[in-house]
Amino acid sequence: MTESEILAALGTVLDPEVGIDIVNLGLIVGMDVRTDSVDVRMIMTSVACPMHAHLVSQAEAALRKAAGSGVEVKVEVVTEPVWTPERMSDEARKKLGW
Numbered sequence: 001m002t003e004s005e006i007l008a009a010l011g012t013v014l015d016p017e018v019g020i021d022i023v024n025l026g027l028i029v030g031m032d033v034r035t036d037s038v039d040v041r042m043i044m045t046s047v048a049c050p051m052h053a054h055l056v057s058q059a060e061a062a063l064r065k066a067a068g069s070g071v072e073v074k075v076e077v078v079t080e081p082v083w084t085p086e087r088m089s090d091e092a093r094k095k096l097g098w
Contacts, residue, residue, distance in 0.1 A: 001038055001067050006031055009066035010040070013058045017051060020095055022059065026087025029078065037072040038063055045083045052077060 001009075011023045022028060022042065030041040040059065044052055056075050063073040085098065 001033055001063075001071065003031060003033060005066060006033065006038060006040065006063065009062045010059055012062050013055065015045075015051060015055065018096065020088075020092045022055060024089040024092040026083065026089070026092075027055075029081060036070065037074070038067060039074045039076065041076050041078045043078060043081065043083045047079070 007023050007028065010028055011021045013022045014020065015022060015025055015027075018025070025045065027042045027044065028040060029043055032039040040063065042055075042059065044055070049055075056077060059075045060073050063075070064071075067073060085093075088096075088098075
């Protein structure tokens with residue numbers, strides 16, 4: 001998988017609280033792509049995000065579907081950098097009326 005394919009797959013994962021995908025929300029902070037594995041690092045909008053497990057599960061499912069069999073997928077939630085609204089895309093800001 002390429003980074004753009006990974007971002008496209010993750011772009012299908014919506015935060016159910018705001019209806020915006022995790023890429024446009026600025027939650028994806030890094031990735032390591034190898035032939036047989038994809039590791040993605042993401043942050044939450046808050047430390048106590050109630051959607052934490054749901055978003056990780058959905059992100060892993062989207063990546064598995066896009067990667068196909070034989071590729072190990074891991075999504076790790078990290079605490080740095082801290083999420084701020086500035087991480088959102090212009091599209092996400094528009095949808096939220098910012």
